[in-house]
Amino acid sequence: NQEIQTHDEL
Amino acid sequence: MNVFRLAGDMTHLLSIMVLLLKIHSMKSCAGISLKTQELYVLVFATRYLDIFTTYFSFYNTVMKIVFLVTSFSIVWYMRHHKVVRQTYDRDQDTFRHHLLVIPCFLLALLINHRFTVREVLWTFSLYLEAVAILPQLVLLQRSRNIDNLTGNYVFFLGAYRGLYLFNWIYRYMAEKSQLRWIPWISGLVQTALYADFFYYYIKSWKKREKLQLPA
Numbered sequence: 030n031q032e033i034q035t036h037d038e039l
Numbered sequence: 040m041n042v043f044r045l046a047g048d049m050t051h052l053l054s055i056m057v058l059l060l061k062i063h064s065m066k067s068c069a070g071i072s073l074k075t076q077e078l079y080v081l082v083f084a085t086r087y088l089d090i091f092t093t094y095f096s097f098y099n100t101v102m103k104i105v106f107l108v109t110s111f112s113i114v115w116y117m118r119h120h121k122v123v124r125q126t127y128d129r130d131q132d133t134f135r136h137h138l139l140v141i142p143c144f145l146l147a148l149l150i151n152h153r154f155t156v157r158e159v160l161w162t163f164s165l166y167l168e169a170v171a172i173l174p175q176l177v178l179l180q181r182s183r184n185i186d187n188l189t190g191n192y193v194f195f196l197g198a199y200r201g202l203y204l205f206n207w208i209y210r211y212m213a214e215k216s217q218l219r220w221i222p223w224i225s226g227l228v229q230t231a232l233y234a235d236f237f238y239y240y241i242k243s244w245k246k247r248e249k250l251q252l253p254a
Contacts, residue, residue, distance in 0.1 A: 036161065037095045038203070038222070039048055039102050 040098075041209045047202030048102060054195035055109045061188040062116050067126040070182050070189040073117045074136035074174035079110045081140065082171060086164035088157060131181045134174035143167040152221060165222055169229040172196065176236060180252045190250040194240050197233030200226055 062068055087103040094100065116123045147163035175193060179185060203226055210216040236252070243250040 036089055036093065037099060038044070038206075039051070039099070039106065 041206060041213070043202050043205035043209055047199050047206055050195045050202060051199035052102075052105070054192050054199060055106070055113075057188055057192045057195060058113060059109065061186075061192070062113065062120075062123055065188070066120075066122045068117045068123050069126045069128060070178065070185055071117065071127075071192075072132050072134070072175040072178040073114065073127060074132055074134050075171055075178075076110065076114050076117060078136055078139065078167060078171035078174070080114055082164045082168045083107050083110050085160040085167075088160060092157075128178065128182070132174060132178050134177050136174050139170050139173070140167065143170070150221065162221055165225040169225040170232070172229070172232055176232065179236070180254060183251075185250045185252070187250075190240060190243075193233075193236060197230065197237060200229045201233075204230060 058071065061071075083103075083106050087107055090100060090103050090107075117127055118124060143166040144163050146166050147159050151159050151162040172193075179189070179193065182189075204223075207216075207219070207223055207226065211218075239252050240250060
């Protein structure tokens with residue numbers, strides 16, 4: 030899931 | 040989490056620690072742009088809304104809280120602390136930072152991954168972070184005297200996004216992550232804005248001279 034992948038960064 | 044990402048987060052943390060050290064030990068915020076600090080508050084406040092809705096990891100949550108609390112407290116010190124606020128270079132820090140907010144927000148409305156409140160605000164925070172350093176860079180250029188802590192603060196802050204670029208390359212190659220143009224391009228722009236500063240920072244470091252940017 031791209032959204033998860035992006036939002037795990039700070 | 041890969042080594043570039045961790046190193047990026049750590050230099051980001053280090054930059055904030057250096058700035059807090061300056062404020063706490065020297066009781067001074069000379070050479071620090073309040074405009075840039077205010078923009079960072081807005082960046083973190085809009086990006087980390089998901090702290091209440093999505094759990095990624097203990098690390099992720101703690102770091103988000105640290106960035107939120109420290110950015111708010113830096114602005115508080117610069118505005119309200121009775122000693123620190125007197126050292127603020129108000130007359131030099133004249134960048135009209137509000138003018139950065141609206142275009143970034145409009146761009147986030149137009150170009151985003153998904154048209155939801157959370158995703159638009161997240162995208163807005165990426166665009167705004169990319170340009171948030173501009174008032175600080177302008178102030179540095181106007182400062183005749185850049186102390187070591189201020190120079191190191193900006194250096195670590197630039198190194199952080201530079202390391203994130205390597206993190207994205209690594210994730211794309213090793214973890215087969217998808218194309219993520221929005222963070223990549225904003226991150227590239229953000230890092231590029233530091234190029235000039237890096238050049239003079241490294242030059243002064245090699246010559247062991249005091250950092251000074253050409254006007």
